[in-house]
Amino acid sequence: MLEVRNLRKIFFQHTPNEKVALDGVDLTLAEGDFVTVIGSNGAGKSTLLNVVAGEFRPEGGTVHIDGADVTKLPVHKVARWVGRVFQDPMAGTTPHGTIEQNLAMAFARGRTRGLRTGVTRAKREIFREELKALELDLENRLRTDVGLLSGGQRQALSLLMATFSQPKILLLDEHTAALDPARAALVTRLTDEAVARHGLTTLMVTHNMHQALAMGNRLIMMHEGRIIYELAGEQKQRATTDDLLHEFEKLKAVSDRTLLA
């Protein structure tokens, strides 16, 4: 479903601040795969997601989604295949739009937007059903401005908006990191439910190792723009945070050694 081949992304190329963010990343997601991505700051996790989504154009390599080459497409064209939730709970919704207007905008993803009424009675019924599943009582507040909702509610809504139109790929960029523990747990649960319900192929970046192990069927660890460690299936189920920390330690030892050499 997602094919990333030898992806390279270099920021500030040909300047003294040149930074290689992705250094030849290869990654294939089969349909229904749910891959969690961990790694230290600057490892290239978010860059990987942003290149897939079309925010950045890579210096080398290709990205294919569902067989289509999307490497050079801008964000709004890639959006035909991709649903996204950002780290910032404010980023995924429009504050001055109502809940139903926001949902209508997400509902139209991948379709031509014309002069049809955005929020129709039929759509409102669909929205109400979808919102019920969040158990946040938002189904009774369809005409509330999203700007009046809390961060957790907005992130739950963003997640719904990214998933209910059943994208080919779901990209989650530390989407629970800015929430308090209770809300983070809620959004985590909703994520699992939505992915399971629609069978979404998902790529999720997280800093939380528990989350990375608990969610999804595969895990990759990134470091300095490369994928350096991978877990899948039973191996992943059996792994603990200690195992992951051990992998991190190995990296640290290597970089210390290179530093001293």
Added chain:
Amino acid sequence: MLSALDLGLIYGLMALGVYLTFRVLDFPDLTVDGSFTTGAAVTASLIIAGQSPWLATAAGAVAGAIAGLVTGMLHTKGKINPLLAGILTQIALYSINLRIMGRANLPLLRTDTLLSGLRDDRHLGTWVSVAVFAVVVLVFMLALDWFLNTDLGLALQATGDNERMIRAQGVSTDNTKILGLAVSNGLVGLAGGLIAQYQGFADIGMGIGLIVAGLASVIIGQAVIPGRRFIFATLAVVVGSVVYRIVIQLALQAGADPNDMKLISAILVIAALLLPRLGVFRHMRARRRERLIEAAAKGEAARA
């Protein structure tokens, strides 16, 4: 006094255009000063050339829309700062408007215009003309409201509210901005053509400072009618435009020099922008917002 209502309603079309760019798209578009005159120039020239006034007025609106399209292209494809893109179009239009008119002033007095009927029956500046213009503005206002609630209109609103989000939902914000600017300046060009017919001439300087009048209308309107729901936002803009013209009229009647009108307009807008930041008003707004959130929370608790 009733002619102030006439003018307020016609300029209301222009104010709706300004509302669309400044408030909805969050794009400070200065094309307006030029595109208003362009609308007037095209309409007047075509009427003098013997074209039907209906066609001439429509052509004025289309000319305005093209001006908006140019500003939109300069900003989105050319990556030029919004203010600068608008100013560039506006300045270029000054020369183009002179070309269209052939000279600085085009009188329309003995020609057949859309308003000839009203003028001949001495209905201009009476409740009859006020009613006619009110209906015209309401039609465009409702059309704008309808448009803003279509799939495309929602995408346009979101472009001004959270650009990144709507791009991630598959919308080219370049296109929505260009569309918004074209529709906005189309309304402005339409207002220009109607004003030329109302006052009986098109003049190269008739658009100068108009953006301030448009902004004043939007700001005054939102002070008078604060709601944003349903049609209240656009209705506020039209009401604001009428109030603005009445204030100007009163100032003139009180003996103010017509040459000082631009100064008075500017001060009016500055006051409208600064007053809400004063402590008293800020406190009022904060209370209103608190009440809204409280009400929302209470509703939630009641249902839980």
